Amino acid sequence: MNLISREELKEKMDRGDDFKLVMTLGEFGYRAKHIPGSLNIYTPEQGREMLELDDEIVVYCSNEACVASISAYNILVHNGYTNVRRYAGGLLDWEDAGYPLEGEMVDEK
Numbered sequence: 001m002n003l004i005s006r007e008e009l010k011e012k013m014d015r016g017d018d019f020k021l022v023m024t025l026g027e028f029g030y031r032a033k034h035i036p037g038s039l040n041i042y043t044p045e046q047g048r049e050m051l052e053l054d055d056e057i058v059v060y061c062s063n064e065a066c067v068a069s070i071s072a073y074n075i076l077v078h079n080g081y082t083n084v085r086r087y088a089g090g091l092l093d094w095e096d097a098g099y100p101l102e103g104e105m106v107d108e109k
Contacts, residue, residue, distance in 0.1 A: 001073060004058055004085040006093050012058075013037065019056035022047075024068040033103040035060070035094055042068070044075055053080050060087035060094075 004012075012019060013036075023030050023038040030040035038060075041047050051057060057076060061068040073086045087093075095101060 001070075002085045004087050006087070006089050006097055006099075009058060009087050010097075010099060017056075019058060020051060022051075022057060022059045022072065024059050024061045024072040025066075029062070031103060032105040033091060033095075033101050035091070036100055036102050041072070044079075047072075047076065051076075051081065054082060056083045056085075057081060058085050058087055060090045063090045063092040064088045066090055 009021075013021075021035060021038045022041045023034045024042055025040075026042050027040060030038070034040070039050055041050055059069045059072045059076070069086050069088070069090065073084055076084045091101070
């Protein structure tokens with residue numbers, strides 16, 4: 001599995017790199033809290049509609065143990081997507097670093 005670290009993901013976002021950041025949790029999870037700029041894709045059908053085979057894609061979910069991003073990664077790679085990485089730490093790791101989040105359950109400071 002091709003992984004990306006929190007620091008590398010943050011650097012890609014800060015540079016404005018062209019890639020698709022995909023939260024693999026369901027709609028309620030996405031509405032509650034997600035990394036800014038994320039797409040919410042949680043079914044293979046949505047993935048086919050929103051992603052191109054040669055897109056650079058980073059998938060994530062809630063934390064390292066969350067199977068949603070592992071499953072999404074495997075499904076994408078199995079279906080011919082050539083540039084897929086998994087941000088294993090997910091929302092928990094991102095939030096622990098104090099990086100920005102969006103959503104209905106984000107604490108406004």
